[in-house]
Amino acid sequence: MTGTVIQYILYLVILVVLAIPLGGYIGKVMNGEKTFLSKILNPFERGIYRLMRVKSDEQMSWKKYAVCALLFSGVGLAFLFLLQMLQGFLPGNPQGLKGVSWDLSFNTAVSFVTNTNWQAYSGESTLSYLTQALGLTVQNFVSAATGIAVLFAMIRGFTKVKEKGLGSFWVDLTRTVVHILIPLNLVIAVCLVGGGVVQNLKPAETVQLVEPIAVDAEGEIIEGAVIDGEKGTVTLDGALVPDADIITEQIVPLGPAASQVAIKQTGTNGGGFYGVNSAHPLENPNAFTNLLEMISLLLIPAALCFTFGRNVKNKKQGIAIFASMFICLVLALGIVAVNEQMATPQLTQDGAVLTDVTDGQAGGNMEGKETRFGIATSSTWATFTTAASNGSVNSMHDSYTPIGGMIPMLLMQLGEVIFGGTGCGLYGMLAFAILTVFIAGLMVGRTPEFLGKKIEPYEMKWAVLVCLATPIAILAGSGVAAAIPEVTESLNNPGAHGFSELLYAYSSAGGNNGSAFAGFGANTIFLNVTLGLVMLFARFIPLVGTLAIAGSLAGKKKIAVTAGTLSTTNAMFVFLLIFIVLLVGALSFFPALALGPVAEFVSSVV
Numbered sequence: 001m002t003g004t005v006i007q008y009i010l011y012l013v014i015l016v017v018l019a020i021p022l023g024g025y026i027g028k029v030m031n032g033e034k035t036f037l038s039k040i041l042n043p044f045e046r047g048i049y050r051l052m053r054v055k056s057d058e059q060m061s062w063k064k065y066a067v068c069a070l071l072f073s074g075v076g077l078a079f080l081f082l083l084q085m086l087q088g089f090l091p092g093n094p095q096g097l098k099g100v101s102w103d104l105s106f107n108t109a110v111s112f113v114t115n116t117n118w119q120a121y122s123g124e125s126t127l128s129y130l131t132q133a134l135g136l137t138v139q140n141f142v143s144a145a146t147g148i149a150v151l152f153a154m155i156r157g158f159t160k161v162k163e164k165g166l167g168s169f170w171v172d173l174t175r176t177v178v179h180i181l182i183p184l185n186l187v188i189a190v191c192l193v194g195g196g197v198v199q200n201l202k203p204a205e206t207v208q209l210v211e212p213i214a215v216d217a218e219g220e221i222i223e224g225a226v227i228d229g230e231k232g233t234v235t236l237d238g239a240l241v242p243d244a245d246i247i248t249e250q251i252v253p254l255g256p257a258a259s260q261v262a263i264k265q266t267g268t269n270g271g272g273f274y275g276v277n278s279a280h281p282l283e284n285p286n287a288f289t290n291l292l293e294m295i296s297l298l299l300i301p302a303a304l305c306f307t308f309g310r311n312v313k314n315k316k317q318g319i320a321i322f323a324s325m326f327i328c329l330v331l332a333l334g335i336v337a338v339n340e341q342m343a344t345p346q347l348t349q350d351g352a353v354l355t356d357v358t359d360g361q362a363g364g365n366m367e368g369k370e371t372r373f374g375i376a377t378s379s380t381w382a383t384f385t386t387a388a389s390n391g392s393v394n395s396m397h398d399s400y401t402p403i404g405g406m407i408p409m410l411l412m413q414l415g416e417v418i419f420g421g422t423g424c425g426l427y428g429m430l431a432f433a434i435l436t437v438f439i440a441g442l443m444v445g446r447t448p449e450f451l452g453k454k455i456e457p458y459e460m461k462w463a464v465l466v467c468l469a470t471p472i473a474i475l476a477g478s479g480v481a482a483a484i485p486e487v488t489e490s491l492n493n494p495g496a497h498g499f500s501e502l503l504y505a506y507s508s509a510g511g512n513n514g515s516a517f518a519g520f521g522a523n524t525i526f527l528n529v530t531l532g533l534v535m536l537f538a539r540f541i542p543l544v545g546t547l548a549i550a551g552s553l554a555g556k557k558k559i560a561v562t563a564g565t566l567s568t569t570n571a572m573f574v575f576l577l578i579f580i581v582l583l584v585g586a587l588s589f590f591p592a593l594a595l596g597p598v599a600e601f602v603s604s605v606v
Contacts (some may be wrong), residue, residue, distance in 0.1 A: 066547045084127065164560050197261060203254065206249050214247070428467075497596075
């Protein structure tokens with residue numbers, strides 16, 4: 001057990017050690033300062049400005065910045081929608097896959113443009129290499145870059161004094177892609193290829209199985225069957241099995257996986273190249289690739305906290321925001337880890353499952369988990385991926401214990417602000433920080449101010465909308481879906497667990513996450529359309545609200561720090577911020593959670 005705890009601590013330490021220097025590098029890049037890659041990358045950056053006819057010194061108002069971000073995302077959505085529907089007529093399709101239906105094309109296009117990457121399909125059997133590379137991978141880069149760009153517009157709102165401009169969306173987007181995402185993901189992709197992740201343009205290959213297997217008439221594997229290859233017969237306990245088939249070959253899907261896996265992790269996108277995501281041995285073959293992919297989940301969101309402190313010239317403020325997120329992450333990880341290791345009363349009854357860690361035995365609830373990774377890495381990944389708005393998985397969350405599965409769901413429902421997505425997680429948390437200082441100011445009779453800017457009703461209205469957009473989208477969407485018979489037929493389980501599947505799906509869409517309880521059949525017209533609308537609402541309403549706050553703050557003067565100024569860098573503020581985040585989540589989602597995972601937990605112990 002001590003070794004398991006050390007494993008959890010090691011993952012967290014590696015994350016922090018890598019995030020601090022990356023945060024400094026990102027801050028320099030977005031300020032236009034010189035970095036060790038400037039000589040190589042600056043010519044490319046200037047070339048893009050000339051090609052796009054962009055003025056690098058342009059200062060956009062918040063409304064123009066918002067329009068540019070929305071138009072850019074809208075064009076990307078339309079392009080990806082058409083690319084999927086027409087892929088059957090386009091090159092780069094060695095499998096000869098047909099075009100995707102309109103509703104699934106809409107859902108997937110919205111999913112990748114909003115940095116959600118919810119997948120109601122299996123990538124290796126639905127999308128061509130051209131669609132994966134030119135459509136999905138490109139959106140993985142630019143949707144992540146859009147979130148970072150909006151974050152830096154907000155940072156400038158805090159640093160500028162009586163100005164209207166927030167910088168240029170096109171400059172921020174270009175710098176993020178050229179100087180941050182491409183170099184980082186090039187290194188990670190090379191490491192993944194070296195670790196055994198597939199990267200080629202070959203079609204799927206048929207290979208011989210090391211040992212043949214037998215399946216019955218329904219296609220189910222017959223465990224313990226004796227196969228006579230010469231006679232072509234299958235027997236079980238000495239009795240001949242009629243209508244059994246002997247399988248000697250397997251189709252192995254190939255393709256450019258490593259390049260997409262890298263950006264899907266670092267960009268908090270999450271859409272796997274293969275249907276089972278990072279549980280697939282060709283996408284995540286061993287402990288080295290698993291560690292690299294897992295740390296990449298939170299690397300940029302954690303680094304941006306230190307970037308924020310550096311660029312607002314108040315490192316303590318960045319550390320305070322980081323501490324708030326990190327404490328919540330550790331608490332969530334601890335709850336998931338303990339529940340998965342203890343399993344449930346049904347599993348532990350009469351020693352049905354060995355829950356103690358021993359040599360060769362991971363113990364605990366191993367259902368739905370890869371034996372290559374075990375409890376510790378699976379629990380860490382599940383927590384990291386739902387704390388970030390990522391959604392990639394290396395185990396099936398549907399098979400987690402009731403409380404172990406509830407925590408990932410709750411992390412998404414909080415608005416993905418426990419680090420969250422690239423950029424959007426931090427600007428979501430900053431909205432909570434504004435809400436916190438306003439409430440604290442009213443409680444103690446002080447003027448609400450944050451980083452030297454007075455917080456007034458205009459900022460508060462937008463901050464409340466940013467904070468509540470996710471709960472509104474999730475609860476409205478899941479509430480309507482629960483009343484539709486078609487949706488209940490898509491559930492893999494009845495009762496409380498079935499409701500958890502439904503609630504998890506809309507939480508994942510509303511939290512711009514993309515993970516799912518395995519088994520939920522989401523590929524229907526109603527679900528594709530409604531989940532797509534939830535993704536759009538939860539992504540772009542907070543984006544516009546953040547820019548509105550940034551524009552208002554940039555036009556204000558700085559207020560001098562006095563004895564009456566509420567500190568936003570001490571332990572008390574960290575506690576208040578965590579309290580407000582959890583309070584909003586608890587008030588919004590407790591009734592829904594009570595009908596799902598809480599009800600399932602109670603029934604499991606009674």
